[in-house]
Amino acid sequence: MTLLLDILLSGLVLGGMYALIALGLTLQYGIARIMNLSYGEFLIAAAFGALFLYTGMAVSPVLGLLLIVPAAFALNWLLYRVVLTPLVKRAKNQGMLEVDSILGTFGILFVIQGVMLVVFGGSLQSYSYLSVPVYILGTTLAANRILALLFALVIGGVLYLLLTRTRYGTALRAIAVNPVAAQLSGIDIASASALAFAAGGAIVGAGGVLVSMFLTFSAASGVVFTMKALIVVIMGGVGNMMGALVAGLLLGIAETAVARLVDPGLTIAVTYALFLAALLWRPTGLFGRPAR
Amino acid sequence: MSKPVTATLMAIVVAALAAVPLFASGYHLALGISLLYFTILATAWALFSGPTHYISLATAAFFGIGAYTTAVLPDLLPIPLILLIAAVVGVLIALVVGLSTLRLSGIYFVIFSFGLTELIRQLVTWYEVNINRSVGRYIFAETTTEGIYWRLLALAVAVIGVSWLIRHSRLGLAVRVIGQDETVARHVGIDTTRAKLALFAISAAFMTVTGAIMAPRWTYIDPAIAFNPMISFEVVIMALFGGASALFGPLLGAVPLVLLFELLIGSFPNYFSILLGLVFVLIVYALPQGVFGLLEARFPAVRRAASVTGMSAMAEKILGVVWPRAAKREAAGTAPVLQVTTMRKAFGGLVAVDNLSFELRRGEILGLIGPNGSGKTTALNLISGAIAPDSGDIRLEGRPIANLPAHRIAQRGVARTFQLVRVLGASTCLENVIAGMAFHSGASWGADADKRARELLTRVGLDGKADMPAGQFTYIDQKRLELARALALDPDVLLLDEWLAGLNPSELQVGIALVKMLRDEGMTIIIVEHMMDAIRSLCDRCVVMSAGAKIAEGPPATVLADKEVIRAYLGDADD
Numbered sequence: 001m002t003l004l005l006d007i008l009l010s011g012l013v014l015g016g017m018y019a020l021i022a023l024g025l026t027l028q029y030g031i032a033r034i035m036n037l038s039y040g041e042f043l044i045a046a047a048f049g050a051l052f053l054y055t056g057m058a059v060s061p062v063l064g065l066l067l068i069v070p071a072a073f074a075l076n077w078l079l080y081r082v083v084l085t086p087l088v089k090r091a092k093n094q095g096m097l098e099v100d101s102i103l104g105t106f107g108i109l110f111v112i113q114g115v116m117l118v119v120f121g122g123s124l125q126s127y128s129y130l131s132v133p134v135y136i137l138g139t140t141l142a143a144n145r146i147l148a149l150l151f152a153l154v155i156g157g158v159l160y161l162l163l164t165r166t167r168y169g170t171a172l173r174a175i176a177v178n179p180v181a182a183q184l185s186g187i188d189i190a191s192a193s194a195l196a197f198a199a200g201g202a203i204v205g206a207g208g209v210l211v212s213m214f215l216t217f218s219a220a221s222g223v224v225f226t227m228k229a230l231i232v233v234i235m236g237g238v239g240n241m242m243g244a245l246v247a248g249l250l251l252g253i254a255e256t257a258v259a260r261l262v263d264p265g266l267t268i269a270v271t272y273a274l275f276l277a278a279l280l281w282r283p284t285g286l287f288g289r290p291a292r
Numbered sequence: 293m294s295k296p297v298t299a300t301l302m303a304i305v306v307a308a309l310a311a312v313p314l315f316a317s318g319y320h321l322a323l324g325i326s327l328l329y330f331t332i333l334a335t336a337w338a339l340f341s342g343p344t345h346y347i348s349l350a351t352a353a354f355f356g357i358g359a360y361t362t363a364v365l366p367d368l369l370p371i372p373l374i375l376l377i378a379a380v381v382g383v384l385i386a387l388v389v390g391l392s393t394l395r396l397s398g399i400y401f402v403i404f405s406f407g408l409t410e411l412i413r414q415l416v417t418w419y420e421v422n423i424n425r426s427v428g429r430y431i432f433a434e435t436t437t438e439g440i441y442w443r444l445l446a447l448a449v450a451v452i453g454v455s456w457l458i459r460h461s462r463l464g465l466a467v468r469v470i471g472q473d474e475t476v477a478r479h480v481g482i483d484t485t486r487a488k489l490a491l492f493a494i495s496a497a498f499m500t501v502t503g504a505i506m507a508p509r510w511t512y513i514d515p516a517i518a519f520n521p522m523i524s525f526e527v528v529i530m531a532l533f534g535g536a537s538a539l540f541g542p543l544l545g546a547v548p549l550v551l552l553f554e555l556l557i558g559s560f561p562n563y564f565s566i567l568l569g570l571v572f573v574l575i576v577y578a579l580p581q582g583v584f585g586l587l588e589a590r591f592p593a594v595r596r597a598a599s600v601t602g603m604s605a606m607a608e609k610i611l612g613v614v615w616p617r618a619a620k621r622e623a624a625g626t627a628p629v630l631q632v633t634t635m636r637k638a639f640g641g642l643v644a645v646d647n648l649s650f651e652l653r654r655g656e657i658l659g660l661i662g663p664n665g666s667g668k669t670t671a672l673n674l675i676s677g678a679i680a681p682d683s684g685d686i687r688l689e690g691r692p693i694a695n696l697p698a699h700r701i702a703q704r705g706v707a708r709t710f711q712l713v714r715v716l717g718a719s720t721c722l723e724n725v726i727a728g729m730a731f732h733s734g735a736s737w738g739a740d741a742d743k744r745a746r747e748l749l750t751r752v753g754l755d756g757k758a759d760m761p762a763g764q765f766t767y768i769d770q771k772r773l774e775l776a777r778a779l780a781l782d783p784d785v786l787l788l789d790e791w792l793a794g795l796n797p798s799e800l801q802v803g804i805a806l807v808k809m810l811r812d813e814g815m816t817i818i819i820v821e822h823m824m825d826a827i828r829s830l831c832d833r834c835v836v837m838s839a840g841a842k843i844a845e846g847p848p849a850t851v852l853a854d855k856e857v858i859r860a861y862l863g864d865a866d867d
Contacts, residue, residue, distance in 0.1 A: 035399065090580075098399060103347065103532070106349070106528070107573035107576060108573060110565050113565055114564070115566055117565060263422065265417060269414060269418075276392050279392065279393070279400060
């Protein structure tokens, strides 16, 4: 029973992280239409940033968020404007942009990963921040995990309100549904897409800081996060925030269960099994609308 | 160059390459091995990803599987047997991956392949640690560096040969069509999933065999060595750099880049990944079509040579095993040709086609008319299999086709054009027509298909334009071409979806004359049309739809005078 609760709680924390990270990718893929394979690299870069701030300059990760999130926003905005915009302009249709953005960001992935390898080396990293146990319902959970989950909830909640309650958010959602029609209704797609892409980058930056508080990471672990984010987005249905939340939590719990009960080395196998099951059951995602 | 000369030249090149180990050794031989294995991997990658545009990031997964096959099998087994087993394993895994992702949209496949290397590495590690109780394995296979070189050379020749065969066979045409427009592919009778799957499996087999040959190069392997994601990455760069759509493109990309990477990793070992990434980004931006694409753009002669599809009866005969022809169509039955009974389709709450029933008699032209949004195109989509009906029955020659996939319906003799004209813009006019000819039950290929396709082009008024890229055609010529492609299917029923729309008055006369010609030849046709003049002059009978349901049926003059029909088009009078 304790074990079950333990798995559920840890799984929820991890799943919350996945949902948050997937949310950022939804902004980039669903709105800016960029399939960004270097997404996870930004997460790891932010994690290294938090590590550096904490161990090198004694800045707590929570304060680190204030520094890293704007930096991630700015960097991703630049990335979209400078590197990706030429691809967007060149693409004749969605399919071509998908192929080009996959290839372009695949290259960027190796650049960022290479830089991190040079700067931080290839070994596993972690730091200890707020790792005091908190007792919940007879089981324990580290305080840093609870903090991370709270922050994820706040960030996700704020984003949800921004997207659904503001004029600008409505414009972004309109682009997600139909970019051409959005343009015809007077929405400036280029700047809105850049903003959405940058916002996605800011979220993955926040995710990186939060994840670094309780997980070990290395310069090479970005790919795994990209993959899980992609799978959560697809499972939840592209552009669907509730879907991403449910799929993220599901993945977090399933992964934690297998790691505890079977082998911690099989997390990707779990991810894949879930992905396949979701695809076979509902090809457009758990909450996706059926294609016409 | 004539064929025998080319063949002799190639034989000389291969013989010279085979002689290399007699002179070179050590570093140079190792370099030769690198050149060969990347050439094979890049060519195999382009074999599938080039025409389909499905970016596979899983090369390292198959390569690693091959390496592990050699490591796991007993050292005593003869090498050919090991390679054969590796190929079989590769094909099996490719089939599992392909079956679960290739029938869906391309992005699922990319994501799946993106993590496949990591997944398999994890599974192998888990197996080795928990079952085998050791992470790595030693390989004691008795072989020499020269042996590996020769085996790779043979495999390189094989992969280029197989690529050539595929390009010149129906399978190659099928994936070229799929890569350009999957909807068109299905409606000319191509089983798209099977074509993609076949190519993916062939490509994977070459990758695994490469891994199996290369394994003895490392005397010790562990999952991190065998499943190195960098390989997937390098292979994609090489194929793109050379040009993934040209036969020798990947070779042209692999040779300079292997040398460049060799130089980079020697000079800047710590910055290799960064430099590699930059090279890659540069290629994606500056050379999206690869070196071959650049050559084609500069020198039209290269383009001409590349675009002559060169169908080969021999290639088709050899590959017929992988990609058999559709079953023979049974002889025409009794009238009516097409029977639609209480067909229904709803999109959410919107009932697009509501219990529609009608019959189509042999040799008649039936007009399917009605105001915008009345469900005409949906009705055609249901008949051609683009979408499946919720309920109801559709029979062609008395046999049900209601829930068959589009390619089966096309093979059985229903051809169509599209409301928004769909030609394969990058293919020549001739290839567009041959695409319609090659996949139905009476399919033809080679010189015969070429001859018949040219005849069809003449019939629709496109003589002399056979070798032009279809993308350069004017609107009316694209419409003519689309019609020729539909006719190439030798259909029992032809569906024309607003085929006359958007033509100017003189083009319209040409269009009407063409349809009349078809009617005089006895073709059975359903036309969806808004041009009432065309309806009056062409149709024997009309079915009028409004809000998904049939509201009138009969000769054009009668139904167009029908009160109900007038109301559907023009709305109620004020009252």
